[in-house]
Amino acid sequence: MQPAHSLPPPLKMRPASGLKMRTRRLLWIWSFLALPVLFYSAIRFYPTLEAFYLSLTNWDLLSDPEYIGLENYKRLFADPKFWQVFRNTFLYLIIGTPVSLILAFVIAYFLDRIRFGHTFLRALYFLPFITTASAMAWVWRWFYQPAPTGIINNFLGSLGISPIPFLSSVELALPSITFTAIWAGLGFQVIIFMAGLRAIPSTYYEAARIDGLNDWQVLRKITLPLLKPTTVFLVVFSSIGFLRIFDQVYNMSSIDPGGPLGSTKPLVLMIYQTAFSSYEMGYASAQTVVLFTILLVISLLQLWIMRERG
Amino acid sequence: MTSPPKAPTPPFASLPFARVRPGKIITWTLLFIGGVMMVTPLLFMFSTSLKTSGQIYDLRLIPADPTIQNYVTVLADGRFLKWFMNSMLIATVVTLSNLFFDSLVGYTLAKFEFRGRKLIFIAILSTLMIPTEMLVIPWYLMSANLGWLDSYWGIMFPGMMTAFGTFLMKQFFEGVPNDFLEAARIDGLNEFEIWWKIAMPLVTPALSALAIFTFLGNWTAFFWPLIVTTSPELYTLPIGLTSFAVEQSIQWEMIMTGAALATIPTLVIFLALQRYIVRGVMLAGLKG
Numbered sequence: 128m129q130p131a132h133s134l135p136p137p138l139k140m141r142p143a144s145g146l147k148m149r150t151r152r153l154l155w156i157w158s159f160l161a162l163p164v165l166f167y168s169a170i171r172f173y174p175t176l177e178a179f180y181l182s183l184t185n186w187d188l189l190s191d192p193e194y195i196g197l198e199n200y201k202r203l204f205a206d207p208k209f210w211q212v213f214r215n216t217f218l219y220l221i222i223g224t225p226v227s228l229i230l231a232f233v234i235a236y237f238l239d240r241i242r243f244g245h246t247f248l249r250a251l252y253f254l255p256f257i258t259t260a261s262a263m264a265w266v267w268r269w270f271y272q273p274a275p276t277g278i279i280n281n282f283l284g285s286l287g288i289s290p291i292p293f294l295s296s297v298e299l300a301l302p303s304i305t306f307t308a309i310w311a312g313l314g315f316q317v318i319i320f321m322a323g324l325r326a327i328p329s330t331y332y333e334a335a336r337i338d339g340l341n342d343w344q345v346l347r348k349i350t351l352p353l354l355k356p357t358t359v360f361l362v363v364f365s366s367i368g369f370l371r372i373f374d375q376v377y378n379m380s381s382i383d384p385g386g387p388l389g390s391t392k393p394l395v396l397m398i399y400q401t402a403f404s405s406y407e408m409g410y411a412s413a414q415t416v417v418l419f420t421i422l423l424v425i426s427l428l429q430l431w432i433m434r435e436r437g
Numbered sequence: 438m439t440s441p442p443k444a445p446t447p448p449f450a451s452l453p454f455a456r457v458r459p460g461k462i463i464t465w466t467l468l469f470i471g472g473v474m475m476v477t478p479l480l481f482m483f484s485t486s487l488k489t490s491g492q493i494y495d496l497r498l499i500p501a502d503p504t505i506q507n508y509v510t511v512l513a514d515g516r517f518l519k520w521f522m523n524s525m526l527i528a529t530v531v532t533l534s535n536l537f538f539d540s541l542v543g544y545t546l547a548k549f550e551f552r553g554r555k556l557i558f559i560a561i562l563s564t565l566m567i568p569t570e571m572l573v574i575p576w577y578l579m580s581a582n583l584g585w586l587d588s589y590w591g592i593m594f595p596g597m598m599t600a601f602g603t604f605l606m607k608q609f610f611e612g613v614p615n616d617f618l619e620a621a622r623i624d625g626l627n628e629f630e631i632w633w634k635i636a637m638p639l640v641t642p643a644l645s646a647l648a649i650f651t652f653l654g655n656w657t658a659f660f661w662p663l664i665v666t667t668s669p670e671l672y673t674l675p676i677g678l679t680s681f682a683v684e685q686s687i688q689w690e691m692i693m694t695g696a697a698l699a700t701i702p703t704l705v706i707f708l709a710l711q712r713y714i715v716r717g718v719m720l721a722g723l724k725g
């Protein structure tokens with residue numbers, strides 16, 4: 128036997144085994160993806176289509192769904208209660224997003240320059256973010272109680288200031304709940320802003336120092352423009368969060384959810400009550416489609432702003 | 438007028454110990470006050486949980502006569518322990534499922550060329566646009582038909598895989614060199630083994646970030662568990678706490694004890710893993 132003869136066979140087999148290998152690899156790929164494809168189809172896509180379909184029906188769970196076209200939407204848009212809910216939902220956003228973003232930026236901007244005790248300070252700001260919203264809603268609810276129970280009014284009382292009806296007044300209840308939500312989400316925004324600040328190359332700052340710019344000019348001409356992607360991300364992220372607010376409202380107004388007089392009721396709470404208290408599944412589905420549309424518009428707006436930039 | 442020659446800025450001026458300006462001290466103090474205000478609700482929650490009902494109007498942070506009686510009462514009742522175990526079980530199972538499936542799908546999309554890859558990726562990514570609130574009604578109907586209402590599986594099934602996790606893992610697997618995988622192929626490992634034994638250990642930072650997010654997200658989840666559970670034995674901790682608080686009405690020291698019990702596990706996780714959590718948030722925030 129010639130020793131050289133032992134080499135060619137594997138070479139000759141290459142094409143055949145290569146083909147087999149490709150088939151085998153495809154088999155692996157699709158066996159990896161089989162369960163996920165099933166999951167996303169059955170648990171994400173089919174329910175989405177079903178929600179659209181149900182929004183065109185009248186269904187109380189007892190009888191079969193009845194196709195009624197756009198009746199649910201007509202009813203919704205003619206309902207003054209919906210417009211109050213719509214207004215409330217956007218009030219959460221209009222108060223919550225700017226306040227939390229400005230606070231988070233100021234904190235991140237200064238915290239980023241602190242070295243001494245940095246981790247400790249950062250932890251203080253971040254801690255509320257990892258708490259359970261429903262638990263902390265009850266703590267805040269207690270804070271907001273009238274004196275002598277509520278700690279804030281108790282304290283104000285000791286200063287001779289008349290009590291503030293945080294959760295029982297139609298005007299103050301929504302801002303009070305928004306404040307709790309801002310508090311809960313602030314730590315996340317601070318961390319993201321700090322990550323954004325770190326990502327700005329130091330060469331920009333060096334160049335600015337050579338040009339003799341002061342802190343304020345550096346902030347306006349370098350930091351803020353370069354931070355735009357982070358800011359846009361946080362604006363969208365926090366806007367979506369405020370538009371979907373539920374846990375805090377449900378727990379802080381649980382005797383009359385969304386009260387007083389519906390003044391704090393957001394869209395998600397309306398959906399919850401329509402579906403699971405009144406069992407009007409079709410009508411509730413139409414409300415979810417409205418929520419979906421609002422969130423979609425905001426996400427597309429983000430994509431559009433980011434594209435313009437690039 | 439002659440000004441004294443300016444001393445050249447020492448090269449180490451930017452180092453933290455070089456000089457402490459008064460501005461820095463003011464900044465630090467303000468940040469510290471703000472930080473203390475941030476944790477004040479937590480401090481008062483713990484403080485009140487250690488007070489008797491007669492002391493709750495007392496504004497002092499340190500209770501005059503701390504007692505753990507509230508904790509004994511709440512835990513002896515047994516429900517909190519049950520809810521705690523439910524939350525632990527659900528958050529753990531969902532987290533393991535996400536670690537497995539999100540990274541398997543992320544890896545497949547990052548490291549294989551095949552027909553339909555882009556379609557699957559875009560399809561999964563597009564589910565990020567669908568809010569949970571839109572899906573809960575179909576999920577509820579589906580659960581009712583399949584007998585999943587009021588069961589652990591009913592609480593868990595919607596979150597077993599997430600587009601966010603898949604996207605995150607895909608980003609990280611893209612950074613794994615192909616040579617490593619080819620070498621393993623030549624060594625005769627099959628594709629599953631290559632993923633599990635070679636690729637997975639290379640993305641542990643991403644895995645830990647995903648684990649922390651998924652666990653915390655499921656631990657604090659409220660909306661879907663509220664809808665799908667009706668019997669108190671199946672409540673998760675947040676839902677149990679809400680029902681407990683409503684039942685206690687104005688027994689604020691008991692409500693604070695319950696809230697503290699719901700918060701302690703996440704605090705422990707945070708204090709133990711602070712560095713990883715913060716890094717994970719930064720990572721996910723930037724990649725996402």
